[in-house]
Amino acid sequence: MSAPAMGTTRAAHSDASHKKKKGPGALATAYLVIYNVVMTAGWLVIAVGLVRAYLARGSYHGLYYSIEKPLKFFQTGALLEILHCAVGIVPSSVVLTGFQVMSRVFLTWAVTHSVREVQSEDSVLLFVAAWTITEIIRYSFYTFSLLNHLPYLIKWARYTFFIVLYPMGVTGELLTIYAALPYVQKTGLYSITLPNKYNFSFDYHSFLMLTMISYIPLFPQLYFHMLRQRKKVLGHVEDYSKVE
Amino acid sequence: MSRTIFFEVEILDSRTKEQLCFLEKVDPHSTIGDIKSLFHKSYPKWYPSRQSLKLDPKGKALRDEDVLQSLPVGTTATMYFRDLGPQLGWTMVFLAEYIGPLLIYLLFYFRMPYIYTHKYAFTASPHPVVSLACVCHSFHYIKRLIETIFVHRFSHGTMPLRTIARNCVYYWGFSAWLAYYINHPLYTPPSYGEMQVNYSLAAFVLCEAGNFSIHLTLNNLRGEGPRSRRFPSPTKNPFTWLFFFVSCPNYTYEVGAWVSLSIMTQCVPVALFAFLGFIQMTIWAKGKHKTYTREFKDYPNLRMPILPFIL
Numbered sequence: 001m002s003a004p005a006m007g008t009t010r011a012a013h014s015d016a017s018h019k020k021k022k023g024p025g026a027l028a029t030a031y032l033v034i035y036n037v038v039m040t041a042g043w044l045v046i047a048v049g050l051v052r053a054y055l056a057r058g059s060y061h062g063l064y065y066s067i068e069k070p071l072k073f074f075q076t077g078a079l080l081e082i083l084h085c086a087v088g089i090v091p092s093s094v095v096l097t098g099f100q101v102m103s104r105v106f107l108t109w110a111v112t113h114s115v116r117e118v119q120s121e122d123s124v125l126l127f128v129a130a131w132t133i134t135e136i137i138r139y140s141f142y143t144f145s146l147l148n149h150l151p152y153l154i155k156w157a158r159y160t161f162f163i164v165l166y167p168m169g170v171t172g173e174l175l176t177i178y179a180a181l182p183y184v185q186k187t188g189l190y191s192i193t194l195p196n197k198y199n200f201s202f203d204y205h206s207f208l209m210l211t212m213i214s215y216i217p218l219f220p221q222l223y224f225h226m227l228r229q230r231k232k233v234l235g236h237v238e239d240y241s242k243v244e
Numbered sequence: 245m246s247r248t249i250f251f252e253v254e255i256l257d258s259r260t261k262e263q264l265c266f267l268e269k270v271d272p273h274s275t276i277g278d279i280k281s282l283f284h285k286s287y288p289k290w291y292p293s294r295q296s297l298k299l300d301p302k303g304k305a306l307r308d309e310d311v312l313q314s315l316p317v318g319t320t321a322t323m324y325f326r327d328l329g330p331q332l333g334w335t336m337v338f339l340a341e342y343i344g345p346l347l348i349y350l351l352f353y354f355r356m357p358y359i360y361t362h363k364y365a366f367t368a369s370p371h372p373v374v375s376l377a378c379v380c381h382s383f384h385y386i387k388r389l390i391e392t393i394f395v396h397r398f399s400h401g402t403m404p405l406r407t408i409a410r411n412c413v414y415y416w417g418f419s420a421w422l423a424y425y426i427n428h429p430l431y432t433p434p435s436y437g438e439m440q441v442n443y444s445l446a447a448f449v450l451c452e453a454g455n456f457s458i459h460l461t462l463n464n465l466r467g468e469g470p471r472s473r474r475f476p477s478p479t480k481n482p483f484t485w486l487f488f489f490v491s492c493p494n495y496t497y498e499v500g501a502w503v504s505l506s507i508m509t510q511c512v513p514v515a516l517f518a519f520l521g522f523i524q525m526t527i528w529a530k531g532k533h534k535t536y537t538r539e540f541k542d543y544p545n546l547r548m549p550i551l552p553f554i555l
Contacts, residue, residue: 195432198510199428199509199511200425200511200513
């Protein structure tokens with residue numbers, strides 16, 4: 001008696017999941033293409049800004065100031081990507097995307113912007129450069145994918161450049177947070193001490209140290225995940241060439 | 245007696261697709277539970293609650309109650325097995341999750357050494373609200389433990405070990421964090437003094453009584469069998485009248501108890517715990533509400549999942 005009822009609900013479920021898997025509608029696709037094009041352009045602006053500033057000054061030092069505003073604007077703009085997942089026009093996990101975007105936004109605002117003394121550090125250039133190249137490739141990858149016209153070069157770049165860029169970015173980020181530590185401790189930035197009427201305390205200095213420690217388990221996991229993705233996405237082409 | 249056609253069941257590893265077991269002469273009326281028991285005989289370390297059997301490696305797991313001949317298979321059924329890892333019965337799960345917070349809070353209340361500065365070890369807080377909070381917090385978890393042992397009747401058998409570990413870290417860690425502040429030597433009592441404490445205490449007690457009433461009501465519902473065909477309804481007990489407005493008043497009362505406690509202690513970590521609990525319970529309540537509305541055509545329209553008229 002329960003079996004036929006189960007059968008119909010199963011059919012309903014598979015229909016619903018089929019509809020979801022078809023992807024965004026025409027309007028959503030148009031919007032996403034515009035979004036990704038704008039982001040690609042934005043990070044290109046940052047890249048050009050970095051190159052021009054380097055050529056003008058003749059040194060790597062203090063290039064952050066020349067791209068500070070577009071960096072803040074476009075990196076913060078990435079928050080929209082969380083919305084895209086939540087609404088369903090992008091088939092990624094809200095939690096995963098949220099985590100990735102928030103960590104970038106955290107570094108941009110809560111570390112680099114907030115602790116003025118680290119802005120002249122070379123480690124900032126390290127992660128900004130890594131982010132810039134990564135994002136240009138990533139957003140153009142999405143743009144072309146949405147238009148169903150993905151050049152192999154972009155796909156290859158997306159799944160290959162990270163091998164160097166990811167450790168480079170992480171190194172830059174960690175060094176920057178480390179550089180911020182003494183200033184945060186000295187000024188008590190973003191920290192609350194007891195006693196207070198809400199019976200709450202927060203030590204930003206300890207929080208930053210915990211953040212640094214969290215890279216230890218997280219970074220290898222994400223890195224090896226990308227390596228596995230690379231094998232899956234790029235591996236097939238190598239197989240076909242072997243057959244020929 | 246009619247001639248029954250016996251089935252054959254082939255069990256393959258879900259990932260490697262290698263054949264793990266081949267069962268011959270299986271009665272078509274046997275359930276998946278029976279098949280799991282048979283499989284357990286060949287692989288003693290995979291007790292039935294650890295087994296996940298599916299007809300399609302990417303599909304949904306078969307339920308223990310499903311009968312073999314009602315499945316969309318020929319007379320030779322192929323099933324895919326996945327090891328769910330070590331499992332713990334629900335009773336043990338809840339005992340582990342609740343004993344932690346109960347005892348950990350007390351460590352902070354009695355100010356065990358090394359938590360606060362040395363001169364405060366084993367001292368007592370001068371504020372009555374701190375002792376009251378300890379009583380309330382302890383009462384809450386003792387009540388939960390009693391309910392786990394004597395009241396609740398659990399449907400699914402088990403929970404995976406990894407989930408339990410994660411839940412314990414969350415409950416134990418959070419209770420340590422909020423206990424740290426309430427019992428801290430620099431604790432600041434509520435801004436509106438005794439009035440704030442007394443009103444929120446009353447609310448806390450009412451919510452605990454409400455929550456307990458709902459658990460009893462749900463338990464009596466279950467009395468008819470494992471999957472009873474009735475949805476919970478208000479009874480003579482006024483606390484159950486919340487059923488007129490929500491599907492899961494036990495969660496409503498639970499949130500109410502924690503909000504009361506956070507007002508009583510005027511402590512942000514408690515409020516945060518209440519908030520996170522509210523989010524999780526809302527997710528559960530929405531799921532339950534959906535199940536009820538799907539299963540019962542006459543389910544009352546007025547009811548919301550967790551907050552009357554709102555959510």
